Amino acid sequence: MLMIWRFILLVLIFLGAMVCFPDYPNTTPITIFIMFIISFISVLVLTFVFSLLFLGRSHVFNCLFDLIIILVVGYFLLNIMPQTDGVSPYDKIMNGKYPDKQQVERGLKKLDFTSNGIKEDVKKTKEDLDRGIGEIQKVISKEVQN
Numbered sequence: 001m002l003m004i005w006r007f008i009l010l011v012l013i014f015l016g017a018m019v020c021f022p023d024y025p026n027t028t029p030i031t032i033f034i035m036f037i038i039s040f041i042s043v044l045v046l047t048f049v050f051s052l053l054f055l056g057r058s059h060v061f062n063c064l065f066d067l068i069i070i071l072v073v074g075y076f077l078l079n080i081m082p083q084t085d086g087v088s089p090y091d092k093i094m095n096g097k098y099p100d101k102q103q104v105e106r107g108l109k110k111l112d113f114t115s116n117g118i119k120e121d122v123k124k125t126k127e128d129l130d131r132g133i134g135e136i137q138k139v140i141s142k143e144v145q146n
Contacts, residue, residue, distance in 0.1 A: 002062065006043050009066060010036060010073065017077050020099035021089040022107035028082055035080065039073050
């Protein structure tokens with residue numbers, strides 16, 4: 001259960017960075033995915049080592065470890081995440097340029113988490129299903145006639 005929580009924590013960190021700083025090139029999702037795999041494996045190994053040392057039984061230790069995960073992974077992610085303007089998100093935050101509502105909306109749209117994107121996906125899926133059902137009905141009616 002602890003690893004599921006830490007997996008969700010890492011997913012939230014990485015998705016949050018991609019939503020808050022959407023000015024990244026098209027190759028960035030691959031870079032982010034590789035960084036996610038590396039960080040998840042690192043957390044997995046550290047969790048295993050700490051459970052061998054019986055530190056994983058302490059709730060205080062687990063909370064501190066989760067906080068350290070957030071800080072360390074967030075720091076490296078914001079420093080390494082490429083941006084089209086050449087300034088890392090960490091430097092933007094240090095210079096007082098925080099993400100605003102327009103950036104977050106652009107980030108959600110870029111990852112297709114907007115209600116319009118979901119409506120378009122549902123509409124396309126419905127059309128595909130209707131087309132498939134129509135073809136199945138044609139095949140069945142041909143078989144019935146024969």
